[in-house]
Amino acid sequence: MSATPDTEPTLLTEDLRKTYGTVEAVRGLNLTVRRGEIFGFVGPNGAGKSTSVGMLSTLLRPTAGWAMVAGYDVRYERHKVRGSIGIVFQETTLDTDLTAERNLRFHADLYCLPGREGRRRALAMLDLMGLAQRRSDRVRTFSGGMRRRLEIARGLLHGPKVLFLDEPTTGLDPQTRAVIWEHLHRLRTEEGTTVFLTTHHLEEAEHCDRIAIIDGGRVVAQGSPAELRSVIGADTILLRTGHDEAVVRALRERFALEGVVTPQGVRVEVKDAAAYIPRLCAGLDIPLHSVTAAPPSLDDVFLHYTGRTIREVGADLPMRKG
Numbered sequence: 001m002s003a004t005p006d007t008e009p010t011l012l013t014e015d016l017r018k019t020y021g022t023v024e025a026v027r028g029l030n031l032t033v034r035r036g037e038i039f040g041f042v043g044p045n046g047a048g049k050s051t052s053v054g055m056l057s058t059l060l061r062p063t064a065g066w067a068m069v070a071g072y073d074v075r076y077e078r079h080k081v082r083g084s085i086g087i088v089f090q091e092t093t094l095d096t097d098l099t100a101e102r103n104l105r106f107h108a109d110l111y112c113l114p115g116r117e118g119r120r121r122a123l124a125m126l127d128l129m130g131l132a133q134r135r136s137d138r139v140r141t142f143s144g145g146m147r148r149r150l151e152i153a154r155g156l157l158h159g160p161k162v163l164f165l166d167e168p169t170t171g172l173d174p175q176t177r178a179v180i181w182e183h184l185h186r187l188r189t190e191e192g193t194t195v196f197l198t199t200h201h202l203e204e205a206e207h208c209d210r211i212a213i214i215d216g217g218r219v220v221a222q223g224s225p226a227e228l229r230s231v232i233g234a235d236t237i238l239l240r241t242g243h244d245e246a247v248v249r250a251l252r253e254r255f256a257l258e259g260v261v262t263p264q265g266v267r268v269e270v271k272d273a274a275a276y277i278p279r280l281c282a283g284l285d286i287p288l289h290s291v292t293a294a295p296p297s298l299d300d301v302f303l304h305y306t307g308r309t310i311r312e313v314g315a316d317l318p319m320r321k322g
């Protein structure tokens with residue numbers, strides 16, 4: 001199967017909404033995910049990611065709007081949607097007293113995969129996720145990364161067209177995350193599965209073909225990581241100083257630049273940082289501890305669209321109607 005995402009949409013939403021009482025968790029989602037794509041749904045805690053996945057996987061009923069997953073309507077063809085998707089939740093649901101293979105075979109029985117086919121598929125998915133050697137070991141002896149890979153293998157048993165992964169690498173160290181990503185790319189290449197994953201780590205989003213940035217229940221930007229970075233079309237300068245507000249004022253008055261105060265310092269976007277820094281240093285009569293420049297990151301993209309860094313947002317307050 002092809003590793004290149006084609007243009008056929010596997011997941012489409014139009015103005016999808018979910019309201020809990022007065023809390024508008026998802027406020028009009030418009031998404032297009034192409035077949036074979038690794039799509040990242042990126043946003044801070046409380047942005048509405050899990051609620052969106054809940055609606056797309058038919059576990060939650062939308063309040064309004066429309067969504068199609070794997071060719072089926074999430075509202076009126078729930079069973080068909082369910083048969084075409086796999087889901088890996090944030091919380092682990094493995095039986096740690098059983099072996100890796102037993103966990104998968106138990107799940108295969110639930111999906112009515114007959115004995116021999118269930119075993120063939122379980123072994124193939126264990127192999128795909130790099131766990132074939134450990135298939136006869138109890139899950140309690142597995143590391144966090146291995147458990148996550150086993151859950152992904154289990155989500156793939158019935159050959160879903162779309163695999164939903166809710167925060168697949170949360171709580172894992174960078175090396176283990178890298179291994180998970182290696183396997184997700186392999187999965188796309190070998191099975192052609194569309195992967196829809198949520199994350200609040202912007203650096204994770206760099207691994208995706210395309211991402212949507214969600215904040216306060218709304219998508220604020222959508223595209224490939226490179227496309228989103230190019231929207232900024234500028235470098236970022238970070239000024240560390242003990243006088244953030246004075247620097248922001250001086251940037252505005254003397255350079256017509258809009259600085260933003262972040263926990264890391266004052267950030268400002270300029271076309272050519274290397275050329276601009278000497279002018280800035282000469283023109284600001286405020287003591288600076290350090291000045292650093294960098295090409296735009298997805299953190300900068302988030303800041304550009306929301307006015308805050310993703311770390312600042314933390315656990316967002318619920319969005320209320322009105």
Ligand SMILES: Nc1ncnc2c1ncn2[C@@H]1O[C@H](COP(=O)(O)OP(=O)(O)OP(=O)(O)O)[C@@H](O)[C@H]1O
Binds near residue numbers: 050200
């Ligand atoms: N059952 C519920 N009842 C009321 N409010 C809810 C419910 N579930 C979620 N919310 C609220 O809806 C908003 C979106 O929550 P959601 O869990 O979808 O966000 P998220 O981006 O997945 O965050 P996290 O990564 O922390 O799960 C939040 O304000 C949350 O408090």
